[in-house]
Amino acid sequence: MRVMNSFFVKSVLGTVSMFFALGLSAASVQDNMSREAIAERIEPIGENYVAGESAAAEESSSGPRSGEQVYNTYCTACHTSGVMGAPKKGNAADWKPRLDQGMETVLKHAMEGFNAMPPMGTCSDCSKEEIQAAIDYMIKGT
Known part of the structure; x- marks a missing residue:
């Protein structure tokens, strides 16, 4: 004891x-x-952020994104420098053979993916109208 x-x-x-x-x-x-x-x-010290997720939620509540917004967020990485043959923004020579196939084909390739381009570029939450607006923005001035 x-x-x-x-x-x-x-x-x-x-x-x-x-x-x-x-x-x-x-x-x-x-x-x-x-x-x-x-x-x-035990209070969280931050939030998880998945690229494009928060911005997409905010943007969808205010209506469709402009072609410039979509381009600057999702398209610029490849279409500014022409990575793997991507037609460069505003470059008529790059866009001519594509546009000769018709805008419907260009939009279809953008939506479904074509060659090295993944479906809808990298914008998994873009609408068809937003993809079209981005294409229009890229070909402006060609």
Whole structure:
């Protein structure tokens, strides 16, 4: 029995000395255990963001995005420099053979994907009208 009591006393004394060493009191430990304190400690420090997701939700509530918005968000990476043969924005020579096939074909290729271009470029939430607006924006001035 003395061995158990001795162990218990040492444990209690060790815990009490730890409080003093850390400058903690029983009241401060209790304060840190309140529901509000716990909720504050486990509160998220940020939000997850998936590219295009938040912006798409905001934009869809205000109507369709303009061709310029779609181009600047999703198309510019390939259509500014002509990556893997992508027709460059405003370059008549790049667009002529495509436009000669008709706008319906150009739109179909943009929607379904063609050669290295994935379906709808990289805009998985664009409408057909928004893709058309982006094409119109890219061919403007050609």
